[in-house]
Amino acid sequence: MERENIIELKSVTKSFSDNGFVAVKDFNLEVKRGEFVTFLGPSGCGKTTTLRMIAGFEMPTSGEILLNGKPIQNLPPYERPINTVFQRYALFPHMNIFDNIAFGLRQKKTPKDEITKKVKKVLSLVDLEGFEERRVSTLSGGQQQRIAIARALVNEPEILLLDEPLGALDLKMRQEMQLELKEMHDRLGITFIYVTHDQEEALTMSDKIVVMSEGRIQQIGTPEDIYNEPKNAFVADFIGESNIFSGIMTGKKKVRFCGGEFDCVDDVPEGTHITAVVRPEDVRLTPPSEGMITGEVTSVIFKGIHYEIAVQSGKNEMEVKSIQAPKIGEKVGMSVDPDGIHIMIAEDHTNRFLVDINSDYRLEYNGKLLHASLTKLIRGGKRLDDGTIVDENGDTLDLAKTKIEASIQPQDIDMTDDAEEGLVEGNISNLIYQGDHYSYVIHTDLGQDFVVYDEDLWNMGDRVGLVMPTEKMSFALKKQGR
Template sequence: MQSENKPIIEVKNVSKFFDDKTALDNVNLSIRKGEFVTILGPSGCGKTTLLRLIAGFQTASEGTILINGKEITQTPPHKRPVNTVFQKYALFPHLNVYDNIAFGLKLKKMPKAEMTRKVMAALKMVGMTDYEYRDVNSLSGGQQQRVAIARAIVNEPEVLLLDEPLAALDLKMRKDMQMELKEMHKTLGITFVYVTHDQEEALTLSDTIVVMSEGKIQQTGTPTDIYNEPVNSFVADFIGESNILNGIMKKDRLVSFCGKDFECVDEGFGENVPVDVVIRPEDLYIFPASDKTKAQLRGVVQSCIFKGVHYEMVVLCDGYEFTVQDYHAFEAGKEVGLIVKPFDIHIMKKERICNAFEGRMKDETHVEFLGCEFECMHADMSDRSKDWEHVTVNVDFDKIELLDNAEDGILTGEVKFILYKGNHYHLTVLSDWDENVFVDTNDVWDDGDRVGISIRPEDIRVTFK
């Protein structure tokens, strides 16, 4: 389906707050007519909220939403040219398939013959011809979801909003339905806005993927763009498996990681600048160490599992683990060489190189930040020209201590996101003060773990604005 260039939905500077929780933070998005757009992100990132604002089930706290160039921020759902399919089928259990689909048309008092024609056409579209008199309770999950889709498209909306419509189905059914949805999108020619946390589903279905995290859009682009050119390590990690390592951009087209220099194609980062290096597992060429080919990295295979089409191996090279995919198996214990081509090394600007918090000095040895008072190294506060009420507190990622027993910390938080960087984990911990604390550690934590957070006085660096 070729999308026309005209935007059908425009989301402008939209934020949504629930009390002091920010579900959407200044979101801007333009969706073209006929496009299949997928909003992708981890649980709690705000995707459903964004869809509900477009549907009209909730209103934006700030910003505007336009459909067909008309502001509809305050328009009720039934007056918008959109229909929604939810994860839970939400069919009326006491009505049969026909009556479920015809429900909206009956409300509009549509003549019977026209209504029957439309319901039958919708049933045909979802591959359920001959099911019109079936009791919906006798249908499988997949069939119920087809009926729910038929009920949405029978109203001929300009936009179909789909909120994880396949999440409750088993894998086989999900794959079949994905193909059917893509066909339906082609045939109907209308705009689909699809919400999912499943990256494979997003890559398979979409013309455009919108990657979200923590209420913000991280990247918008075609599946190939997002896969090949992720803008940051979050997107790289979320879209498919990646090797993500700390590196130093030595100069244009030369990056160092894993203790070695590699040619790459990126320019303009400056000299000796810390960067994130991303290499897809399928872009690492693996061969026996005995080969004559000159290896860039040498290592030992730690594990090898069959993934259906290819093998996935973890190779340990100089203390760094690399995930490698290949059609040939290299068994655990085997010595191997690795090569990566310059254009397969993706360089990403680091969003930050240490934690930075706003704080204020309480006295010469105490500073307040993250909602708590921390002991710090002695500061001479006799200089009255300095603003002791507004200081910046820097703490290196590896100087934040996480504790199993949340009560043992100065403050507490929850592990939100874990990035493996080859030889350590980079964690995002959301403190109970609702600020992110970034932590480098070798300890293994899980998403959702409650942790105590502690920082030693000598690791707290206070600077003045």
Template structure:
């Protein structure tokens, strides 16, 4: 009985879904697992190219997973064509028929299904009422504003009474004011209809405003699933903390029970993490309290003040760290100030290991290479007691010949030991910046390289997303291990 309840609650399930494109081996979505309950408003949130739309297209049936399974009401629809799925999609480009009036645009799908004329009339009028466009039936779609056209596109999708409505960045083409109005209208429609909405956006405000559940994505993988409150207040990693709202993110260490040190000060926190653990501390700007210098746990100098209407956004330099605060009280650039943090204003996460590990090649002289370039390191020195024989083979300390086909050499290098350069020829490998996170005193960059390997790099300078860079990785900064 219990299992039946679970099945009826979950309208859509994605199990270990992966989408790889054969032409270049690029993995757009990797090991995606999600349960969507009936009637939920679920949002896929992430930067461009993170796999949101690919996942939506697989749910719609426009794209087929390379592996994994998609279930609708407990039954697999992985290979079912789009027209056999009780799912409709609204796109950013409304795709309305310009030669048809509003009534005919909305009625189009029902006429294709040969629905009776009186039923079509009743359903179209109900949809026009729902999207607040009653009396517009005979108007040409070309006379409508962007917001009105989007409402027609939504009405055309909803008139077919789908079990699930997919919305792919539907408000992207609207101006800010209209986008905010449509957010409220969409949420009201969802509440009134009770059907399942799955929504794609890169706009954090949209996701936080409308969703029951948010799925944060990056580089084709889920970073966190949770309610808007969970995602904002309890981010699972630095990417989520940085992507959702404004955040101060600092590296630090636990100095005792419920005490942590970062930015040169010791703070009481509420997260019970073992002493000595390297951590990442997340502090929202609204939780930074500005005091007199002598009253602060740490001190700094105000470097920027921006009036934002409801509050001032204040940037403070404290040693090497930059701290952003929000306050209703004005301060002046150049002021010396103190900073205090309440325990519940500090969110502690165990620091992620950004060590770069990658496989290197062994050439015919047993030298190590990567991306066709010598690393000035040899296999002989890596093998305990390794010696080169006259016939060219290598033996280990036991006198056994090393079979190169049965070993791999892995290299590791720390993010702070890699330098980025815009002179790509200087780099051991080249790539594009696919993500960046500001960590208070430096940036963490993720570089997606031509060998489909991602490298993490720390750098104090600000580069732009998408910049093409070379990565300088000195051999003396690398460590090597042999794996059989």
């Protein structure tokens, strides 16, 4: 079957005039007739704004939206053959179910008996036969959801837009509706454009996923593509669970990260800074002597069919999914098969590393105090008289669960001969000349590699101290441990 593009977005940009906020930047997408496309991203990524531009509630600041090849970006919503299922359904509370569903048909001046027939048919499609006379307020959330879908579908739109339609339902209901929506899509052959922040929902239902962040498309692909071949660290982190490390290529299909050297399948030139993504299910636990890297088990959580295990290896933490359960504190080895390592060429060389919180609730790294405020990183955080920090709920900060990530740019780190002077010391394990400066990789004793730019030439293997001014570092609260 030949499938042409039903809708195309061409360099669509939307900025809001009142505050200058750019919600969508240079958005390009082609959707084929009958496809199930999902816009996936965290809240505020521009996915809903994009959907609203397709619906006609927002006009793009620039760019084109083509429906069957014709520009529609300036048409009002009531002149577009597109219907929307709203996030909170937006069923008209002053009308009964029949009138709600018949609203669109009446606008089109459909004959009365045909309206009755169509409403009956669409009600049976959503499994709510006989609900015509009911009032909206007497329906449960799930039923209102189905009516909202029926009200849109009865108009036989060319495209159905769904704005987080399952967000208000409980988990079980949501899973049922996911399958039903998918089935409805397959049966009706209508193009669905679906917005969600739930990656599982997106992976389950979509033919094509558009991952968005900060108004930009991060990746477009099938669920398998997005999961297995994330294009960048954002996608890898957002879709599924991932261990993400910065590292460097050390030879042909050899990569170094997390304090170990691994074989990989991607052929990236030696010396390239990379981001390595390892899915927790791709890490194998081995006896310490047989692992590519070793570490100590810090937590084991039973998840039904597997255990979720956190292993601390030097300064790095590896999340592992395994059916065997090691003990907390046990030394284990870990190995990853070459095809379990996904290499992405690092777009920036920012050094990211976890810092510690000491018993005085101050930040430190390598046992040395960092003069930075921890209070500011905790939402609603306050330091009490006894030095402890409480969060917005007044709970004392759980040191075991709070992880702070520091980042610093390669040019902000200075190397010194006096190894003791630095925040951390290590050996130069790699150097490349990059036109106006050298790019060094310093392999520290903590297992963390740092990238440093320096104009002077140092030698391979030199022992150096890394001076990192706290004011050049930025700190962020990593997601709380589960």
